[in-house]
Amino acid sequence: MTTWTPAQWRERPAAQQPTYPDAEHLERCMAQLRRLPPLVTSLEILTLKRHLAEAAEGKRFLLQGGDCAESFGECDSTTITNRLKVLLQMSVALVHGLKLPVVRIGRFAGQYAKPRSTDLEERNGISLPSYRGDIVNAPEFSAQARIPDPERLLRAHAHSAMTMNFVRALIDGGFADLHHPEYWDLGWVEYSPLQREYRRMVEAIGESVRFMETLAGEPIGSFSRVDFFTSHEALLLHYEEAVTRQVPRNPGWFNLSTHFPWIGMRTAALDGAHAQYCRGIQNPVGLKVGPSVSADQLLPVIDFLNPLNEPGKLTLIHRMGAAKIAVALPSLLEAVRREGRNVLWCADPMHGNTESTANGYKTRRFENIRAELEQGFDIHAAAGTRLGGVHLELTGENVTECMGGARDLTEVDLERAYKSSVDPRLNYEQSLELAMMIVHKRGRVQEEESARLRPGPGAT
Ligand code: PEP
Ligand code: CO
16 A cells, blocks of 8 residues: 555556547646646545544435536536535435434536446447547537547646635535525526425524524524535546645545545446555545445455545445345345445435436436335345435436426426436436435334334333
């Protein structure tokens, strides 16, 4: 471990990397990137690691959410605030219902690289490099647009910094103030079946806040702000390498572009470059775990990424699919528990439930997302482990990309407002509905658990 360096991943096979036509140009851009100021601090990173360790103990709940992919074109005030509004409303529902602090991690300020199923995309007999996210190339189907351009590393960093700066300014300026939940209302939400329940909850919170401040005799500062952390998939390793630094007061290497990088399912190989990179940084890291992973494969990856079994370091994000989770998950939970590995378990009910409609839309059914999540809670309860968080793709924009939910969106609705160029996202109502469902489901699981532990009628 002492010999680990940010560039060492280059000695391993690196999946999902673009081929840059000019290696020297790439190195020049990386050299520029290395000199730019960081986007987050080591102190924040270590705080998040502590919070994640607490989530693993059941003292906090993790809410990680945002776009499948950010784009430079959507780095604007409305998109950023609307996404923040949804996440804040969801986290209020979770805090209120679970009676736990929520760790909020956005999939933003750096989510610009995407894994693809093929290196080349073919249309009408023409074959071009696949679009790999705005940090690599452009989505238009032209030869010029698809050439990987290393200048985009710098643009991605700048757009991440602008996003981060705006989020921090909003939060510090009182946007997340519990005294003013009306700041998080979305203008376009006219009537939503969930609004009434949400309003009731907000009123109850308002009353508690006023009551506590009356007791304290002064405004309580901690009601005025919340912590927001950032995350992105650590996919494009040249970028991650260039933003990995040492700092004066904390030992080790930190990825200072984000608080929480994660390894995607397609780049999770034990002997691959992504595991090698993530192993050496002090940041907490996530690892996506798909349905084909066995316990014998998973345990060595856990040990490789977290050799000291440090609490908070590793979050396992299972993304199995509603049809597979009951078969695939139990043996993993059992093995990790049996071997005493410290991990936070988090559910991504999105990526195992993607399908295509007859008219060519990539979509997800709300009922499958919900079913995977509900099963997740039950499977964890049965295994004696804890589901401590959820990982979602969502947006504050008024989109129709996932089917079902309170308004029961159908295939026909998808045509109305399908905006994603990558994966389909939950819209505001579907997101809030899921947050309420988590509260209800987790409450029920806990009740059942305490009923089991309660002495029976014959006991003394
Ligand atoms: C993603 O989170 O956008 C993603 C590609 O997920 P996975 O690696 O789980 O497929
Ligand atoms: Co996605």
